Amino acid sequence: MFLIFIIVFDLIMALCMFLMGFYFYRSKGKAADYLTGYNIRSEDQRKKVNEGLMCQCYGKRMIVMALPFLLGMVLDFFKPGLGNGLAWIVWFILFVLLLIKRTKLEK
Numbered sequence: 001m002f003l004i005f006i007i008v009f010d011l012i013m014a015l016c017m018f019l020m021g022f023y024f025y026r027s028k029g030k031a032a033d034y035l036t037g038y039n040i041r042s043e044d045q046r047k048k049v050n051e052g053l054m055c056q057c058y059g060k061r062m063i064v065m066a067l068p069f070l071l072g073m074v075l076d077f078f079k080p081g082l083g084n085g086l087a088w089i090v091w092f093i094l095f096v097l098l099l100i101k102r103t104k105l106e107k
Contacts, residue, residue: 003080014069025059065094
């Protein structure tokens with residue numbers, strides 16, 4: 001029972017990350033409104049940033065952030081729970097790298 005729960009959880013997390021990344025990638029800059037603090041910027045600050053390119057970059061990174069959960073799901077077949085734990089560790093590292101990239105990109 002635990003094995004099925006962990007595998008389904010990994011699959012749902014991978015699907016959520018992939019769909020969010022795909023939405024950002026295909027939004028043509030409209031998804032920038034969902035970025036924390038971005039929508040409260042002045043129009044002058046927002047015009048300095050290419051929102052379409054920014055959303056495509058973030059979308060690609062979010063799609064890549066789905067991969068640890070897919071790999072974790074495969075690993076969970078052999079060692080239940082280990083794949084999920086490793087997926088979360090890798091995902092957290094990728095998330096921090098995304099935040100660093102966002103900080104550099106939006107300056």
